Amino acid sequence: MSVFEAMASNGAHEQVVFCEDRRAGLRAIIAIHDTTLGPALGGLRMWPYKSEAEALRDVLRLARGMTYKAAAAGLNLGGGKAVIIGDPRTDKSEALFRVFGRFVESLNGRYITAEDVGTSVHDMEYIFMETKYVTGVAPAHGGSGDPSPVTAFGVFQGMKAAMKTAFGSESFQGKHVAVQGLGNVGRHLIDSLVKAGARITVTDIDEEKCEKARRDFGAAVVAPDAIYDVACDVFSPNALGAVINDTTLPRLKCKVLCGGANNQLAEERHGMALREKGILYAPDFVVNAGGLINVYVEMEGYVRDRALRMAEGIYNTTERVINISREQGVTTAEAADRFAEERIERIGNVKRGFFGGI
Numbered sequence: 001m002s003v004f005e006a007m008a009s010n011g012a013h014e015q016v017v018f019c020e021d022r023r024a025g026l027r028a029i030i031a032i033h034d035t036t037l038g039p040a041l042g043g044l045r046m047w048p049y050k051s052e053a054e055a056l057r058d059v060l061r062l063a064r065g066m067t068y069k070a071a072a073a074g075l076n077l078g079g080g081k082a083v084i085i086g087d088p089r090t091d092k093s094e095a096l097f098r099v100f101g102r103f104v105e106s107l108n109g110r111y112i113t114a115e116d117v118g119t120s121v122h123d124m125e126y127i128f129m130e131t132k133y134v135t136g137v138a139p140a141h142g143g144s145g146d147p148s149p150v151t152a153f154g155v156f157q158g159m160k161a162a163m164k165t166a167f168g169s170e171s172f173q174g175k176h177v178a179v180q181g182l183g184n185v186g187r188h189l190i191d192s193l194v195k196a197g198a199r200i201t202v203t204d205i206d207e208e209k210c211e212k213a214r215r216d217f218g219a220a221v222v223a224p225d226a227i228y229d230v231a232c233d234v235f236s237p238n239a240l241g242a243v244i245n246d247t248t249l250p251r252l253k254c255k256v257l258c259g260g261a262n263n264q265l266a267e268e269r270h271g272m273a274l275r276e277k278g279i280l281y282a283p284d285f286v287v288n289a290g291g292l293i294n295v296y297v298e299m300e301g302y303v304r305d306r307a308l309r310m311a312e313g314i315y316n317t318t319e320r321v322i323n324i325s326r327e328q329g330v331t332t333a334e335a336a337d338r339f340a341e342e343r344i345e346r347i348g349n350v351k352r353g354f355f356g357g358i
């Protein structure tokens, strides 16, 4: 498949930039999907891709996802993403990230980078030496630092909205939530859940994290694979993608699915399967947008309260998406896509026409 064919098959991307610097060992691809709403923002992933084609496929898919996430969150941002082909455990260097930063700078703000799988705040600092078009920089440099508390707060808002639809009340009193993954997002989320009166069952492949949740929050702990069998009101995936698949779906015994993990559905058809099973899915990119909201606020001069206030809006967005799904008879995942596409269309039109100022 040619590059243009790949750009089209992944949903009409605007621009793909291939970046190479042999001395620094850099091979990177920057994909800009859609800049109707604003500059394309999306993280920089570092991964030992087996081939260029695999890296291209991944960066195109991820860039498109960012367009939808930003649009649904009501942000003036487009979607983009970047990948560095390399092993984050062995191939990182100051030169690598600074050269990448120079490529980002050359795009003059059309693409803004951030951390992602395989990159850290530390790596962003090297990029920051070469360009201002980077977010998620350490608070010491005026950045917003770790976005996960805001992500978890947003997931909690989305969960409340989904509970209101599923149970007629957003109260967690007497509700049982099964939480998969106690990392940055999961541990903040269980804090809110327990404070709100929920009973929690948790799992993680890291036994220490489970033990801490048992000690601090009185959580029941199950083995990683057993979490799918827990009879609960809400199942919350906060670890990996593709956890809703042909194997796990028949085992689920919840009424609501809502968590911070990206790309929870292995395939689109699993959205329909959830609906048929009577499980209300709060779409992942709608409820986990708090991290993106956080870096957006950083671009304007970071104020934590403002980030939290904006993330509170995830409640209304989730509710709106659920309503669209009901009104139009589509899955909540499809409804979320439509909601994002409509906003891009509507706001794109706002910018039409000439209003003076040559």
Ligand code: NAD
Pocket: 147, 148, 149, 151, 180, 181, 182, 183, 184, 185, 186, 203, 204, 205, 206, 209, 224, 238, 239, 240, 241, 260, 261, 262, 288, 289, 291, 292
């Ligand atoms: P993290 O790496 O801090 O936490 C992930 C946790 O999942 C770890 O504790 C890990 O041990 C655990 N885990 C891994 N495999 C598991 C398994 N098979 N079963 C149970 N637990 C397992 O990551 P995070 O920052 O908390 O992010 C969690 C998810 O949310 C990811 O999918 C991420 O892409 C997504 N997300 C995060 C943010 C953010 O602000 N951090 C924003 C948007 C989306």
